[in-house]
Each structure stands twice: as structure tokens, then as C-alpha cells.
Amino acid sequence: MPQTTNHCSAASFPLLNPGFPDMPMTETKTTVTRPLSPHLQVYRMTLTMAMSIAHRLTGAALYVGTILFVWWLLAAATSKSFDVINGFLGSWFGYLILFGYTWALLHHLIGGVRHLIWDTGRGLGPTEREFFAWVTIVGSVTLTFVIWMLGFMFKG
Amino acid sequence: MRTPLGRVRGLGSARSGTEHFWVQRLTAIANVPLVLALVILVIVLAGRSHASVIATLSQPAIGILLLAAVISVIVHMRIGMQVIIEDYVQGEGMKVTLLMANTLFSCAVGLVATFAILRICFGS
Numbered sequence: 670m671p672q673t674t675n676h677c678s679a680a681s682f683p684l685l686n687p688g689f690p691d692m693p694m695t696e697t698k699t700t701v702t703r704p705l706s707p708h709l710q711v712y713r714m715t716l717t718m719a720m721s722i723a724h725r726l727t728g729a730a731l732y733v734g735t736i737l738f739v740w741w742l743l744a745a746a747t748s749k750s751f752d753v754i755n756g757f758l759g760s761w762f763g764y765l766i767l768f769g770y771t772w773a774l775l776h777h778l779i780g781g782v783r784h785l786i787w788d789t790g791r792g793l794g795p796t797e798r799e800f801f802a803w804v805t806i807v808g809s810v811t812l813t814f815v816i817w818m819l820g821f822m823f824k825g
Numbered sequence: 826m827r828t829p830l831g832r833v834r835g836l837g838s839a840r841s842g843t844e845h846f847w848v849q850r851l852t853a854i855a856n857v858p859l860v861l862a863l864v865i866l867v868i869v870l871a872g873r874s875h876a877s878v879i880a881t882l883s884q885p886a887i888g889i890l891l892l893a894a895v896i897s898v899i900v901h902m903r904i905g906m907q908v909i910i911e912d913y914v915q916g917e918g919m920k921v922t923l924l925m926a927n928t929l930f931s932c933a934v935g936l937v938a939t940f941a942i943l944r945i946c947f948g949s
């Protein structure tokens with residue numbers, strides 16, 4: 670029998686390769702005959718998938734947003750340029766960014782708690798996952814408004 | 826003489842075992858109260874005068890809260906970003922570069938924040 674150069678090829682495992690029953694055992698070029706997982710586009714987007722992506726996106730957004738927080742702290746500590754950033758954060762645009770950051774944070778927080786519940790082996794069924802997704806959406810928006818109302822109450 | 830386990834230790838794609846997973850969960854739990862308090866604090870203080878911001882932030886309880894939040898969040902976000910990089914970046918060179926940049930960025934943010942908090946609390 671001639672040598673097969675690609676030992677990993679599915680041709681060496683005919684049972685794994687039902688689509689190509691006639692594949693010769695003598696192939697020398699690596700054509701992709703291994704079973705591949707389907708491309709991302711063939712999946713119908715589900716709510717839980719969107720939530721998974723949102724958790725990663727909000728995590729990354731929060732990561733970048735720490736720059737703003739540190740800039741504010743440093744300006745407060747050195748009093749240089751404090752009025753600039755403070756005035757910016759206190760403007761409508763600054764509030765918009767802070768509001769968005771609060772929402773991203775709460776979305777990530779609730780999604781994170783969902784991960785922690787999953788880690789205990791609970792809540793992995795289809796109805797529970799869907800339920801968590803809705804809790805994350807409704808909860809993050811509601812809590813964002815509640816926290817901002819609390820903030821403005823303390824602000825006086 | 827090396828045992829089979831000794832030979833494979835540190836050879837996984839992450840060069841470590843479950844420690845990152847574990848620390849990510851620990852900091853996630855710590856983040857919940859710390860970060861909620863932080864957000865309310867920032868909303869309350871945004872737009873206030875410098876003297877008033879300093880007067881609030883320099884209280885011992887608030888200084889400790891800030892330090893705890895910074896440590897927990899920085900450790901958490903560094904591991905989180907490392908996972909993202911390891912998931913999407915294929916080339917070894919690019920991956921190592923980005924992993925280093927991630928660690929350096931996280932350390933820089935953490936150090937500057939810590940410096941600022943200490944300076945606010947202990948004055949100068």
C-alpha cells in the first residue's frame with residue numbers, strides 16, 4: 670500500500686468521512702477532507718447568542734472606559750486640568766457617556782452573575798437561558814435608571 | 826528523571842491551569858458591590874467643585890473602597906482581555922505582543938489610579 674503523507678486526513682478514517690466514500694487512500698495533497706464545523710453564518714442568531722456577544726463587548730468597552738476613570742482620578746489628585754475633565758463629565762455629553770458606561774456595566778454585571786450561576790451547574794436549560802437573557806436586558810436598563818435617580822437624589 | 830505530569834505542566838495554550846478561571850470568578854464576585862458603589866460615587870461627584878470632590882474622596886472609608894475596587898477590577902479586566910486575545914489572535918508573535926500590551930496597560934491603569942488615590946487621601 671502506498672504511503673499516506675497526511676496521517677490526520679479523514680481519508681485515513683473512512684467512517685468519519687461519509688461524504689467522500691471513494692476518497693483514494695493515496696492522496697498526497699492536503700485537501701480539506703476533515704469534518705469542519707459549519708461557518709458562523711449558518712446559525713440562526715438567537716437571543717442567548719446575542720447576550721453572549723454583548724457580555725464580551727461590554728467587558729471590552731468597560732476595559733477601555735477605565736481610561737476615563739483614571740484620568741478623572743489623576744486630575745483630582747494633581748488638581749491640574751481638573752476643571753476640564755470635570756466640566757466635561759458634568760456636561761450633557763459627559764452624562765451621556767457616564768449613562769452609557771453605567772448601562773454597559775450593569776449589563777455585564779448581570780450577565781456575569783448569570784455566568785456564576787451557570788458555574789454551579791444550574792440554569793443551563795433552554796427556558797432558563799432565555800429567562801436569563803430577558804433578566805439581563807430588562808434588569809440592566811431598569812437598574813441604570815434607578816442608579817441614576819439615586820445618584821441625583823444624593824447629589825441634591 | 827521527569828514525571829509525565831512535570832513534562833506537560835505549563836505547556837497548555839494559556840501556560841497555566843485553572844487559576845485564571847478561578848481568579849476571574851473571585852474578582853467577578855468582589856466587583857459586584859465595589860463597582861456599584863463606585864458608579865454611584867462618580868455620578869454624585871460628576872460636575873462638583875474640586876474641593877468638594879477631594880473632601881469626599883479623601884475620607885478613609887472611600888479611599889479604601891476605591892483601592893479595593895481598583896485592584897479587583899484591574900485583575901479582572903486583564904484576565905478578561907487575555908481570554909479575548911487568546912480566542913481571536915492566531916499568529917504567535919501578534920498574540921504575545923498583544924498579551925504583553927494588555928498586561929502593561931492594566932498595570933499602568935492600576936498604578937496611576939493607586940497613585941492618585943493615595944495622593945488624594947494623604948495630601949501633598
Ligand code: HEM
Pocket residue numbers: 724725726727728729731732735774777778779780781782784785849850853854856857860861898901902904905906908909
Ligand atoms: C461589576 C461586576 C462584574 C462581574 C460580576 C463580572 C463578571 C464577569 C465574568 C463571570 C466573566 C467571565 C465570562 C466568561 O467566562 O466567559 C467576565 C469577563 C470579563 N469581564 Fe467582567 N465582570 C464585572 C465587571 C467588569 C469590569 C468593571 C470590567 C472592565 C473594566 C470587566 C471586564 C471583563 C472582560 C474584558 C471580560 C472578558 C469577556 C469575555 O471573555 O467574553 N468586567 N466578567
